[in-house]
Amino acid sequence: MKWNQEFSVGIPEIDEQHKTLADCVTSIEQAVIGRERWLAVHSALQRAVDFARIHFAVEESLMRIHAYPMLGEHIVEHRQFSKNLERLQEKTLTADVSQEMISFIRGWLEIHVPTYDMPYAAHFFSNANGVKQVVAAKLGRPCSDGAPRVSSVLDGVLALQ
Ligand SMILES: [Fe+2]
Numbered sequence: 001m002k003w004n005q006e007f008s009v010g011i012p013e014i015d016e017q018h019k020t021l022a023d024c025v026t027s028i029e030q031a032v033i034g035r036e037r038w039l040a041v042h043s044a045l046q047r048a049v050d051f052a053r054i055h056f057a058v059e060e061s062l063m064r065i066h067a068y069p070m071l072g073e074h075i076v077e078h079r080q081f082s083k084n085l086e087r088l089q090e091k092t093l094t095a096d097v098s099q100e101m102i103s104f105i106r107g108w109l110e111i112h113v114p115t116y117d118m119p120y121a122a123h124f125f126s127n128a129n130g131v132k133q134v135v136a137a138k139l140g141r142p143c144s145d146g147a148p149r150v151s152s153v154l155d156g157v158l159a160l161q
């Protein structure tokens with residue numbers, strides 16, 4: 001699955017994570033198309049499950065910090081995707097994972113990023129100044145200008161502890 005600029009949400013760290021998720025889908029596809037052994041398909045799926053968990057946790061934390069009003073719906077979508085991936089992984093124990101199932105996962109990603117992720121990014125940008133002030137107060141120094149960088153927001157969260 002090729003990531004292209006059309007999928008950019010405008011936050012470099014999130015784009016990088018989406019590229020990694022797209023790479024995970026490619027690895028699963030290649031393992032299935034190449035009729036690789038069970039272990040290769042299973043471990044490609046495991047990597048996708050693990051990375052999706054990290055990515056969703058990052059997005060959901062950011063949406064909470066930014067008081068994103070559509071957080072609930074977004075979490076439901078993430079849980080559904082994770083459940084589908086886990087179901088695919090269970091299938092590898094008893095049957096072949098079909099190309100059709102992989103297309104389903106790829107389709108989910110292609111729809112999720114523009115439909116669900118781009119709107120939260122737009123909300124972050126419109127809400128950036130308020131969040132920067134809160135984070136800057138916690139850090140005791142101003143945040144850098146430009147996009148609301150994930151790292152500076154995470155610094156602020158860590159400073160709360
Ligand atoms: Fe998302």
Ligand SMILES: [Fe+2]
Nearest residue numbers: 018055059117
């Ligand atoms: Fe995402």
